[in-house]
Amino acid sequence: MQYVDAHGAHIPQIGIGTMTLTGDAGTTAIKTALEVGYRHLDTAAHYGNEKENGEALRASGVSRADVFITTKVRPTDAMPDAFARVVDQSLANLQLPFVDLLLIHWPSKEVPLALTVGALCKAKRDGKTKHIGVSNFTTALLDEAWKVTTEPLVCNQIECHPFINQDKVIAASQARGMAVVAYVPIARGKIPGDEALGRIGKAHGKSAAQVSLRYLVERGMVPIPRSTNREHLKENLDVFDFKLSAAEMAELKALNATNLRVVNPPHAPVWDTP
Numbered sequence: 001m002q003y004v005d006a007h008g009a010h011i012p013q014i015g016i017g018t019m020t021l022t023g024d025a026g027t028t029a030i031k032t033a034l035e036v037g038y039r040h041l042d043t044a045a046h047y048g049n050e051k052e053n054g055e056a057l058r059a060s061g062v063s064r065a066d067v068f069i070t071t072k073v074r075p076t077d078a079m080p081d082a083f084a085r086v087v088d089q090s091l092a093n094l095q096l097p098f099v100d101l102l103l104i105h106w107p108s109k110e111v112p113l114a115l116t117v118g119a120l121c122k123a124k125r126d127g128k129t130k131h132i133g134v135s136n137f138t139t140a141l142l143d144e145a146w147k148v149t150t151e152p153l154v155c156n157q158i159e160c161h162p163f164i165n166q167d168k169v170i171a172a173s174q175a176r177g178m179a180v181v182a183y184v185p186i187a188r189g190k191i192p193g194d195e196a197l198g199r200i201g202k203a204h205g206k207s208a209a210q211v212s213l214r215y216l217v218e219r220g221m222v223p224i225p226r227s228t229n230r231e232h233l234k235e236n237l238d239v240f241d242f243k244l245s246a247a248e249m250a251e252l253k254a255l256n257a258t259n260l261r262v263v264n265p266p267h268a269p270v271w272d273t274p
């Protein structure tokens with residue numbers, strides 16, 4: 001496993017995204033991920049599976065200290081009182097005294113950002129999380145957040161895969177020393193059938209999904225692919241033993257023009273233009 005370091009956080013460079021991994025099947029998938037070597041779990045209050053993440057961790061026998069656990073607070077809980085309450089609920093669900101990383105899941109359009117960032121910093125000061133960060137923040141929102149935060153923001157978790165151009169927000173995040181955690185890194189299943197990624201993968205004895213993950217890793221990002229399939233879980237971790245050539249990276253970069261944004265709910269901010 002490789003790691004990305006950001007403001008004191010030591011983040012395993014591949015994590016498992018656990019959205020939709022609920023109930024017994026979810027616990028089994030997360031436990032399988034830990035068994036095959038994942039050491040980074042990405043959950044959220046919104047996913048309704050913090051309990052499953054905690055259960056899978058305990059059932060796996062892997063030491064808590066070896067696993068990097070992220071959870072997130074919904075924009076509907078952006079006011080400080082609600083924020084503090086739901087963080088306590090998340091920890092109770094996980095049955096843990098603290099997480100490694102706590103994120104503002106989406107910026108709120110109603111609550112001033114300074115209030116939510118204040119609550120995020122307080123959660124860190126209170127020992128409920130080792131590190132704090134944001135998700136779905138644009139360059140403008142990053143500027144605003146860094147103006148009001150009293151603690152370093154270690155990551156910006158955003159959509160990233162070869163079919164979207166996120167250059168501006170990646171550059172703005174990395175310039176501040178933040179890790180860019182790439183969600184939907186295999187475009188929610190659209191990568192595996194792609195001709196170019198398949199062809200590039202074949203040249204390295206790898207799959208299209210592995211090429212997408214490798215492209216993100218080579219750009220310094222932290223992809224968090226989801227899978228319920230043991231073979232896919234293993235495959236998605238196995239991206240550290242090959243290197244894409246400059247020409248291959250350029251071909252993948254050109255696919256950014258596809259302009260596919262998989263995650264774009266009504267409460268999304270006004271995104272940076274490519």
Ligand SMILES: NC(=O)c1ccc[n+]([C@@H]2O[C@H](COP(=O)([O-])OP(=O)(O)OC[C@H]3O[C@@H](n4cnc5c(N)ncnc54)[C@H](OP(=O)(O)O)[C@@H]3O)[C@@H](O)[C@H]2O)c1
Pocket residue numbers: 016017018019020042043105135136157158182183184185186187188189192207209210224225226227228229232233235236263
């Ligand atoms: N911060 C945010 O707002 C936000 C938003 C969306 C997502 N996320 C996070 O990002 C994580 C990942 O996103 P996602 O789960 O939506 O999409 P994803 O990881 O891009 O794609 C998941 C899909 O790809 C398939 N897959 C995985 N590995 C594969 C492989 N090696 N070969 C072929 N197919 C493969 C999976 O099917 P199988 O199960 O059959 O393998 C599943 O259908 C989420 O789980 C969540 O933790 C965060």
